[in-house]
Amino acid sequence: xxxxxxxxxxxxxxxxxxxxxxxxxxxxxxxxxxxxxxxxxxxxxxxxxxxxxxxxxxxxxxxxxxxxxxxxxxxxxxxxxxxxxxxxxxxxxxxxxxxxxxxxxxxxxxxxxxxxxxxxxxxxxxxxxxxxxxxxxxxxxxxxxxxxxxxxxxxxxxxxxxx
Amino acid sequence: xxxxxxxxxxxxxxxxxxxxxxxxxxxxxxxxxxxxxxxxxxxxxxxxxxxxxxxxxxxxxxxxxxxxxxxxxxxxxxxxxxxxxxxxxxxxxxxxxxxxxxxxxxxxxxxxxxxxxxxxxxxxxxxxxxxxxxxxxxxxxxxxxxxxxxxxxxxxxxxxxxxxxxxxxxxxxxxxxxxxxxxxxxxxxxxxxxxxxxxxxxxxxxxxxxxxxxxxxxxxxxxxxxxxxxxxxxxxxxxxxxxxxxxxxxxxxxxxxxxxxxxxxxxxxxxxxxxxxxxxxxxxxxxxxxxx
Numbered sequence: 001x002x003x004x005x006x007x008x009x010x011x012x013x014x015x016x017x018x019x020x021x022x023x024x025x026x027x028x029x030x031x032x033x034x035x036x037x038x039x040x041x042x043x044x045x046x047x048x049x050x051x052x053x054x055x056x057x058x059x060x061x062x063x064x065x066x067x068x069x070x071x072x073x074x075x076x077x078x079x080x081x082x083x084x085x086x087x088x089x090x091x092x093x094x095x096x097x098x099x100x101x102x103x104x105x106x107x108x109x110x111x112x113x114x115x116x117x118x119x120x121x122x123x124x125x126x127x128x129x130x131x132x133x134x135x136x137x138x139x140x141x142x143x144x145x146x147x148x149x150x151x152x153x154x155x156x157x158x159x160x161x162x163x
Numbered sequence: 164x165x166x167x168x169x170x171x172x173x174x175x176x177x178x179x180x181x182x183x184x185x186x187x188x189x190x191x192x193x194x195x196x197x198x199x200x201x202x203x204x205x206x207x208x209x210x211x212x213x214x215x216x217x218x219x220x221x222x223x224x225x226x227x228x229x230x231x232x233x234x235x236x237x238x239x240x241x242x243x244x245x246x247x248x249x250x251x252x253x254x255x256x257x258x259x260x261x262x263x264x265x266x267x268x269x270x271x272x273x274x275x276x277x278x279x280x281x282x283x284x285x286x287x288x289x290x291x292x293x294x295x296x297x298x299x300x301x302x303x304x305x306x307x308x309x310x311x312x313x314x315x316x317x318x319x320x321x322x323x324x325x326x327x328x329x330x331x332x333x334x335x336x337x338x339x340x341x342x343x344x345x346x347x348x349x350x351x352x353x354x355x356x357x358x359x360x361x362x363x364x365x366x367x368x369x370x371x372x373x374x375x376x377x378x379x380x381x382x383x384x385x386x387x388x389x390x391x392x393x394x395x396x397x398x399x400x401x402x403x404x405x406x407x408x409x410x411x412x413x414x415x416x417x418x419x420x421x422x423x424x425x426x427x428x429x430x431x432x433x434x435x436x437x438x439x440x441x442x443x444x445x446x447x448x449x450x451x452x453x454x455x
Contacts, residue, residue: 001172018172018215040165040206042199042270043354054243054272060202061273062195064172065219110269131353132267 003067007032008076018064022056023047025063026073034074034105045133048106049073055113057132074105077112087150088112097146099137107133111147120151167205171214181218181330182305188214190327195219196239197273199266200282224277224332227251236334238277243268245276255296255336256449257344257362261288264346267354277331285320286356286382292346293334294388295362295379300324301333308332314387339375342366343449347438351425357382358425361414361438365402365446372401378410378439383431384419392417393439402447411440 004013007030014029023037026049035058038046042060049058050072051065077086088111091097098104107130114121114129121129126147127140135143173188175181185192193212195201196219204210218224224239227248234254236245245251246262265271265279265288279289280300290313298313302325311324318324325331348360360381368374376397378390393410400406415436420428448455 017169019167019169021166041203042266045267045269048269051273055269056273057199057269060199060270062172062198062202062215062217064174065198065217129268132269 001064003063005063005066005068006070008072009080016063018062020063022049022051022058022061022063022066022071025066026058026071029063032073032075036102036105038102038106039134043132043134044103045106045110045130046103048109048133050109050113053113055110072109074108077108086112087154088115088147090153091146091149092143095146095149096142097139098143099135099139103133103135103137107135107143111150114147115151115154119154121147123148165206167202168208168211170205170212172217173214174217174220176220178221178224178303178330178332181216181221182303182328184214184216185330186305186328188216192216194281194330196275196278197241198278199270199274200278200284218330229338230335232338233335234338236276236336238275238331238333240276242266242271242274242276242279246271254338254342255344255364257292257295257346257364260346261292261348261360261362264288264348264350264360270354276334280316280334281323281325281331283317283319283321283323284356285384288346288348288357288360288381290317291360291379291381291388292362293336293379295364295377296336296344297377298334298336300331301335302329303332304329310335314389317387339364339366341368341374341450343446343451343455345442345445345449345455347442347445349434349438356425359383359420359431359434359438361435361442363439363442363446365397365443365450367402367450372399373397373406374399376443378414378443380414380418380435380439382420382425383435384421385414385417385435390414390417390439397443402443407440407443407447410443411436414439 012030026032026035036046038044042057047058088108192214195215224237226237251258293313344364346362349358362379364377366375393413415432420431445455
């Protein structure tokens with residue numbers, strides 16, 4: 001079957017088998033390998049992307065289900081025009097929010113969705129929000145700090161942009 | 164790499180079309196909603212449908228609303244919507260308490276109420292919630308709609324009253340006054356299936372005794388996810404500590420847990436007693452308007 005979906009604002013299309021999972025469509029058909037393929041059982045969250053604005057685990061979503069819909073991956077976090085990193089990405093840099101980096105794309109997509117809903121989450125809220133994303137380096141302390149960094153800097157940044 | 168076996172893919176734009184596709188493709192066709200139960204089963208070849216009928220386009224089955232003296236929940240309502248529903252929070256706090264411990268926030272964006280019930284996993288949480296509240300499901304086919312009580316819905320592990328050519332479209336729960344409800348779950352780690360979980364509602368009568376009560380239990384082989392003898396024992400009685408303890412003990416004794424990596428049988432029975440008592444006590448406090 002042929003599927004067509006917008007990924008990070010760009011139209012993509014491919015002839016696929018219906019059983020193709022969204023994570024493999026993104027990595028192999030769309031060539032976007034930023035989304036990581038982890039546990040394959042919807043536990044680890046490394047494959048987290050947005051489907052129509054909500055984070056989903058792309059290893060447990062058929063590419064066919066995204067046909068005609070909009071997907072956002074980690075490659076779509078930075079500003080497409082200026083290339084400026086999203087505050088979440090900046091925060092992971094500033095606060096050493098990644099070690100091996102495998103969970104990072106999923107963590108950041110979840111973090112961005114959290115901050116869009118709740119711009120000033122406390123630590124408990126952050127930990128609850130990322131409870132579906134596993135870091136096997138166990139670097140949660142710094143991941144939480146990274147998301148807090150983004151929370152405290154995104155308001156400033158948006159004010160700077162509007163000024 | 165885990166990949167499902169090949170299947171034909173169809174997409175339904177309406178309930179009627181979903182029923183027509185089910186009828187056309189026969190008993191080896193399965194509906195797929197969020198897919199967070201079915202796709203993992205297909206990856207493991209525990210399920211191997213020949214045709215998947217995608218019903219994610221059925222936005223008209225995504226609702227939570229009051230209809231007369233009932234709350235109606237559409238089958239395509241996502242877990243995240245249930246968790247955040249003001250209507251459900253007003254009438255039954257058991258929903259948000261159960262949802263908060265179902266899988267994780269990302270899975271809850273995708274998984275649906277109807278899908279969870281139809282998967283009929285013996286450890287599923289909403290089955291216990293709806294069993295406690297004595298809900299009903301609405302099932303449609305070419306012949307029209309029929310209503311099934313939750314007590315008759317589950318036919319065994321992974322088996323329900325939904326037959327070939329049928330689709331579960333709605334779940335209903337009665338609205339009750341002077342009622343409190345609560346959910347208690349013990350899990351090994353965040354997002355895991357229950358070791359054991361229990362939910363309850365308690366409704367007071369004019370004389371301060373328990374006019375009605377519902378108990379839901381999951382993951383421990385409780386018949387129909389409930390324990391009717393314990394409910395019968397409490398009905399009409401004042402909510403004393405002794406009565407709660409007695410009811411909890413009946414629940415613990417009458418369920419059928421299996422020993423597995425989540426714990427031995429004795430431990431699970433003990434948990435059932437503790438969790439049923441906690442759920443009942445918090446329901447009672449809430450029915451009285453106390454913080455719990």
